Structures are given as C-alpha cells and as structure tokens.
Amino acid sequence: MTSTEVEILRAALDQWKSAVDAHEPKRVASCFTDDAIFQGLHPYSIGPQGVADYYESQPIGMTAAYDIRETRRLGDDLVLGYLNVDFTFVDRPMVKVYLCVIVRRIGDVWLINHYQVSRLG
Template identity: 70%
Template structure:
C-alpha cells in the first residue's frame, strides 16, 4: 500500500467518525499514547481525543486534501494536509494538519496530530 493510501485509510475513518459526531470512534483512530494538538491545549491519549471531539458542535464535518507524505520508517508515515472543518452556523475553518500514522499490528493509527491555523 502506498503512503497516500495508508493516510487515506486512516483519515477516512477519522473523517467518518468526526462527521457522525462519535468522539469515542474518533479516538479509536489514534494510538493509546497519541500526542494530540487541536486548537486547544494539547493532550496525550485517546481519552483526551474523545473529550476534544465531544466538545465540538453537532454538525461539525471534516474534509481534507493530502499535500505531502513521507515514509519515516517501515511503520511510520508522515502526512501534511489541508483540512476544512464545516459548521452549521458559521463559515468553514481551514487549517493545516500534520499527522504521523503508525502501524500497530495489522492496523494504522494516528500517533501524532498537530493543527496549525495560519491566517
């Protein structure tokens, strides 16, 4: 599987869970010790990821475009993305997202997630 396909597999699961407003399902896309930096203070682990997405408004949607990929090791892929978070009551928020996905047994999970908002 190509690096882009690996990222799409993980990020499509993440997107589906975000769009469905299922915080625990979003968190299941991450490693147990994932470093997570959204637009609020960072957290480590799935519980923090779930809490972050539970606090998001109903109707939040995510869309993404992969801009760059790098294979860091056999079991690590870095991705740099443009992400659009849609809302029901305000304009979309556009951010940049850096992720590192790690192979864990037969699956790929997000081990590092960092959002940057550049105006």
C-alpha cells in the same frame, strides 16, 4: 508522494473523518494510538481520552474535508502526512487548517500517533 503512503494515510484518515462527521467522539479516539500526541486548536493531550474529550466539545454537524498535500515515509511502520483540512459547521464560517499527522502501524492497522493543527493565515 507514493501511492502506498497516500493509501496508508487515507485508510487512517477516512476512519477519522467518518467518526468526526458522525459526531462520535469515542470512535474518533479509536483512530489514535494509546500514546498519541494530540494538538487541536485547544491545549494538547496525550492518548485517546483527550481526543474523545476534544471532539465531544465540537458542535454537532461539524464535518471535515481533507486534502493530502505531502507524505514522507519515516520508517517501516511510520508515515507522515501534511494536509489541508476544512472544518465546516452548520451555524458558523468554515475553519481552514493545516494538519500534520504521523500514522503508525499497530499490528495490521494504521493509527494516528501524532496530530498537530495550525490555523491558516
């Protein structure tokens, strides 16, 4: 992993985490590209509206903690990240997942273009 790739991922994912932790679905959606493929633990969607709908359905008090495990530079404007994410709730057990994201540079900002969650064993 290079520090540049980690910094790029952290810039995008810290914005995502902040919005998830605050239960602000529209702000979560603003972290994604207009054509983002989003696969949470429910059926997939394309674009920010599906992301907003998904996070609107999540319980208030849910928070996310992530750990970047691997990165790959896919192109000048694309970085892949492989992460462990723990979603914590106030009234149920933590959910541990693997998350694969691709962030894409749009102008001066990096946005999530692909988001794929898999549940840990």
